[in-house]
Amino acid sequence: MNQFTLAAVNFAWLPILPLIAVTLGAMVIMLVGPGIDDEDSAGLGLIALMTVLAAFVLTLFTLGENTLSFGGALALDDYSGFFELVILVATAVTIGMSLDYVADERIAGAEYYSLILFAALGMMLMATAGDLIIIFLGLETMSIAVYALVGFLRRDPRSSEAALKYFLLGAFSTGFLLYGIALVYGATGTIRLDPVRAAVATDMASNPLLLMGLGMMLIGFGFKVAAVPFHMWTPDAYEGAPTPVTAFMAVGVKVAAFAGFLRIFLVHLGPVSAQWSAVLWVLAVLTMSVGNLIALVQSNIKRMLAYSAIAHAGYIILGMAAASSHQAGGAILYYLLGYSFTTLGAFAVVIALERAGEARDRISDFRGLARTHPGLAAAMAIFMLSLAGVPPLAGFVGKFYLFSAALNAGLVWLVIIAALNSAISVYYYTRVIVEMYAREGNEIDVKRIGARPALLLSIVAGVAGTVLIGIFPQPYMGASASAFAAAAGRPALKTTAMLR
Amino acid sequence: MTPISYYLALSAILFAVGVAGVLIRRNVIVMFLAIELMLNAVNLALVALGRRIGSMDGQVIVFFVMTVAAAEAAVGLAIIISMFRNRDTVNADELNLLRW
Numbered sequence: 001m002n003q004f005t006l007a008a009v010n011f012a013w014l015p016i017l018p019l020i021a022v023t024l025g026a027m028v029i030m031l032v033g034p035g036i037d038d039e040d041s042a043g044l045g046l047i048a049l050m051t052v053l054a055a056f057v058l059t060l061f062t063l064g065e066n067t068l069s070f071g072g073a074l075a076l077d078d079y080s081g082f083f084e085l086v087i088l089v090a091t092a093v094t095i096g097m098s099l100d101y102v103a104d105e106r107i108a109g110a111e112y113y114s115l116i117l118f119a120a121l122g123m124m125l126m127a128t129a130g131d132l133i134i135i136f137l138g139l140e141t142m143s144i145a146v147y148a149l150v151g152f153l154r155r156d157p158r159s160s161e162a163a164l165k166y167f168l169l170g171a172f173s174t175g176f177l178l179y180g181i182a183l184v185y186g187a188t189g190t191i192r193l194d195p196v197r198a199a200v201a202t203d204m205a206s207n208p209l210l211l212m213g214l215g216m217m218l219i220g221f222g223f224k225v226a227a228v229p230f231h232m233w234t235p236d237a238y239e240g241a242p243t244p245v246t247a248f249m250a251v252g253v254k255v256a257a258f259a260g261f262l263r264i265f266l267v268h269l270g271p272v273s274a275q276w277s278a279v280l281w282v283l284a285v286l287t288m289s290v291g292n293l294i295a296l297v298q299s300n301i302k303r304m305l306a307y308s309a310i311a312h313a314g315y316i317i318l319g320m321a322a323a324s325s326h327q328a329g330g331a332i333l334y335y336l337l338g339y340s341f342t343t344l345g346a347f348a349v350v351i352a353l354e355r356a357g358e359a360r361d362r363i364s365d366f367r368g369l370a371r372t373h374p375g376l377a378a379a380m381a382i383f384m385l386s387l388a389g390v391p392p393l394a395g396f397v398g399k400f401y402l403f404s405a406a407l408n409a410g411l412v413w414l415v416i417i418a419a420l421n422s423a424i425s426v427y428y429y430t431r432v433i434v435e436m437y438a439r440e441g442n443e444i445d446v447k448r449i450g451a452r453p454a455l456l457l458s459i460v461a462g463v464a465g466t467v468l469i470g471i472f473p474q475p476y477m478g479a480s481a482s483a484f485a486a487a488a489g490r491p492a493l494k495t496t497a498m499l500r
Numbered sequence: 501m502t503p504i505s506y507y508l509a510l511s512a513i514l515f516a517v518g519v520a521g522v523l524i525r526r527n528v529i530v531m532f533l534a535i536e537l538m539l540n541a542v543n544l545a546l547v548a549l550g551r552r553i554g555s556m557d558g559q560v561i562v563f564f565v566m567t568v569a570a571a572e573a574a575v576g577l578a579i580i581i582s583m584f585r586n587r588d589t590v591n592a593d594e595l596n597l598l599r600w
Contacts, residue, residue, distance in 0.1 A: 133561050140568045144575050151579050157586040161595050163579045168531055168592075171572055172522050175538035178565065179515060182542050182558075186508075186549040191557045236598040 012069040015062045015076035018055040018084060019124055025051025026117035033110020041109020045099045045454075048113040052092045052120070059084045066486060068130055072192040075130030075263075079487035082333060082479065083127035083259040086340055089461075090251040091120040093344045096458040097351050098244040104356040105242065107152055116248065119145035123256030132181045132191040135260050139177070139224065142256060143170050146249060150241040162240025169223065169233040177220025183213030193268045201271040214269065214276055218283075221264075224257035225313045228286040235294075238306035243354060243361070246302055247347030250309045251340045258316060258336060266320060266329055267488050280321040281414060287314030288421040295428050301350055302361045304428060305343070308387060311425060312339055318418055319402045322409035329488060330481030331401035337476060338386070338394030338469050345462020346383040349376055352449055352459070360444060368443040369436040376449060377436040379459050386466045388429040389422050394470040401477065507548035514541035526592045528583075532576055539569050 028051075029044050036044060063081045068074070095116060102109055122142030129135040147170060151163025185191050187210035188199035204210050222230040238246045265276065291311030298304035316335060322328035353360045353369075353376075370377035386393035399422060403415050449456050469476050518541060521534025543562045550558020584590055 133557075133564055136561075137564060137568070140572070144568075144571055147575050147579060151582055154582055155586070157583075158597050160579065160583040160586045161597050164528060164583045165595060165598075167576050167579050168522075168528065168535070171532070171535045171576065172519075172538075174572075175515070175518065175535055175542065178539065178542045179545070181561070182545040182549060185546070185558060185561075186553070189553045189555065191561070239598050 012065075012067050012076065015065055015067060015069060016074065016128075018058040018062070018088075019121060019128070021055040021058055022051060022117050022121045022124065025054075026114040026121065029110055029114040029117070033108075033114065036109065038106050038108055039103055041102050041107070041112070042099045044109040044113045045095055045102065048095050048117055049092060051117060052088050052095065056085065056088045056092070059088065068194070072194060073131040073134055074128050075193065075487070076128060077486040078483045079263065080124075080128040080259075082483035083255065084124050086255055086337055087120060087123045087127065087252055090248065090255065090340055090344060091116065093348070093458045093461055094244050094248040094252070096454040096461070097247065097344075097348045099454040100452045101242065101244055101351055101354070101455075105153065106356075107242070112149070112152060115145045115149050119149065119248070120252065123252050123259075126256045127259040129260060129263065130193050132185065132193070132196075132264075135264065136174075136178060136181060138256070139260065140174065142253060143174070143224075146245070146253060149245045149248070150237055152242050152245065156240075158240040159242065160240075162237045166233050166237035166241075173220050173223030173230065176216045176223075180213045180216030180218075180220055183209050183216060185213075187213060193264065197268040197271065200269060205272050205275060210272070211275060214272070215279075217264065218276065218279060221257060221261040222283065225254055225261060225317075226310050227283050227313055227317060228290040228310065231287070231290070231310050234310055235303045235306040238309070239300060239302045239361075243302065243347060243351045246305075247344055247351075250305065250343050250347065254309065254313065255336050255340060258313075258332070262320065262329070262332060262484075263487055270488070277321050280317055281411070284314050284317040284321050284414060285417055287311070287317055288418055289314075292421045292424045292428075296424070298428070299363055300361050301363050301366070301432070304363065304432075305346060305350075308425070308428075309343065311421065312387075314421070315399065315402060315418060318406055318411070318414055321414060322406045322411055327408060327481075328402075328405040329484035330477065331398070331405045333480035333484055334469075334473070334477050335398035335402050337480065338398040338466070341462050341465025341469065342383050342386040342393075342395055345379060345459055345466060346387070348455060348458040348462055349380045349383070352376055352452075352455055353444065353446055355447065363432055363435055365444055366432055366435040367439045367441060369446075371440070372443050373446055373449070376446070376459075379463050380436060381433050382463055382466055384429040384432050386470065388426045390426075392470050394466045397470050397473045401473075504548055504552045508545060511541045511545035511548070514538075514544065517541075528580055528590045528592050531592065532573075532580070536569060536573070539565060 029047055033044055066077045069076055102112055119142050122138045125138030147167045150166050151160050153159035187207050188196045226234040288311050291307045295304050295307035316332055319328045319332040386395035389396045389399045406415050515538050518534045518538030522531050525531050543565055546558040546561050
């Protein structure tokens with residue numbers, strides 16, 4: 001019954017070098033870390049940064065490969081390459097904005113930077129997964145590291161509370177995802193993603209095990225990407241976490257979760273898309289509307305950005321509801337790229353305002369920033385306008401591609417609702433700009449940004465990404481489209497389970 | 501041989517008990533126990549389905565799930581302790597510093 005066909009297993013080591021590099025870097029930091037005082041943890045941060053840079057270069061070398069490695073457990077294609085690059089950039093920018101923050105808050109640098117790298121490893125694994133086990137392992141490697149990162153300010157009750165809420169709901173959602181994996185395995189007889197697609201392409205559309213599994217996985221991923229009604233943890237976790245970790249969650253965790261979500265649903269469960277696209281329709285409407293409406297009344301910038309992140313997840317789910325058209329897939333990847341740079345930049349500005357032990361995360365703290373720090377204010381204005389979808393920034397172009405792909409798929413009402421939502425969102429994004437440019441009185445004193453070069457670089461990277469991706473969309477759009485096509489276009493393997 | 505539906509039904513019941521526990525109980529440690537119950541319900545389903553399908557995958561995933569659950573327990577209990585030191589409570593209803 002159980003013959004092992006080892007001949008079919010192919011080990012391609014070269015394409016997983018980026019993953020190995022990140023792992024080694026995290027281990028080196030754990031080894032040298034204990035000998036270093038918390039005040040001079042910037043050196044550890046630089047090691048982490050070097051690691052990410054090395055992994056980035058290695059990933060560039062692996063682009064263009066299209067192999068299934070380790071018996072199909074890892075899918076190394078341009079899709080995984082694209083997401084790995086986005087995740088590595090997000091990690092690098094997060095480390096950049098952490099350098100001074102970690103030293104100021106007296107956070108233990110060794111643990112902090114190694115956990116960031118381990119979380120990045122989990123994210124990259126999710127992007128490369130060719131197998132339901134790897135999806136699960138990547139998700140957990142990422143999540144467990146991030147649970148700890150959220151609670152890193154141990155003496156701050158808000159940080160512990162955020163970590164506990166995130167942990168409980170995260171572990172709860174993992175249970176659903178895992179149950180979904182078990183049921184899909186039961187229905188299709190395999191955990192490798194390509195055979196899953198081959199299996200569901202036959203007459204599986206009404207298989208009760210498969211449908212239940214689909215629903216359960218949808219709940220699990222819904223939690224991770226913060227889709228309404230599975231979003232309750234998001235604002236609390238984002239507000240309580242140390243701000244660089246919030247940025248990492250808003251970008252890295254979300255991008256990685258979408259990488260797994262898109263690969264499983266659009267690519268491998270694409271043949272039964274009729275069974276789940278209606279659910280995604282509802283999910284998209286709820287997520288966009290609830291996110292945008294609650295964001296209107298927030299007075300805390302981190303909470304406002306949390307609801308904004310929820311709303312943006314809604315736009316992306318709208319793209320997924322357009323089912324497996326390649327156009328929609330490419331548009332989603334492009335949107336995630338633009339969203340990443342913009343959101344990272346916005347959080348970097350929030351960090352620039354903070355002082356050791358003092359959060360300064362109310363929107364009113366931005367009052368008069370344009371007079372005292374015109375550069376910071378201008379950067380924040382660019383990020384807010386991009387999130388609101390004002391041309392020619394990345395956020396606008398992303399929404400344009402996404403909505404037109406959905407229109408082509410015939411989702412007229414969904415696009416109308418999304419456009420209305422986008423109009424609502426302009427109100428709360430411009431509120432920040434109004435505070436900075438039109439209001440005066442009790443400005444807060446901001447530590448000189450020139451003395452914090454890493455943070456400055458993070459903000460500059462955010463601005464550059466937001467503007468360049470928006471003004472010259474063609475190359476990025478092309479890369480996104482071909483990355484998605486690499487995952488969607490691979491001929492499904494006809495062999496079922498490898499170990500059979 | 502016991503039909504597979506028995507195992508799947510037991511697994512579904514255990515999973516439902518776990519979900520109910522998370523939703524109803526207010527002590528975070530008990531909620532965490534309920535989550536572990538959910539994971540073990542899935543393990544039962546995986547083993548049963550693996551045997552039915554005749555592939556090793558189902559059994560192999562269970563090892564990974566147990567390992568991950570152990571790691572999750574370590575981090576989770578640490579977070580609960582950190583919470584208890586700050587607030588002197590493990591009651592989920594008293595986690596109310598962060599709210600809109």
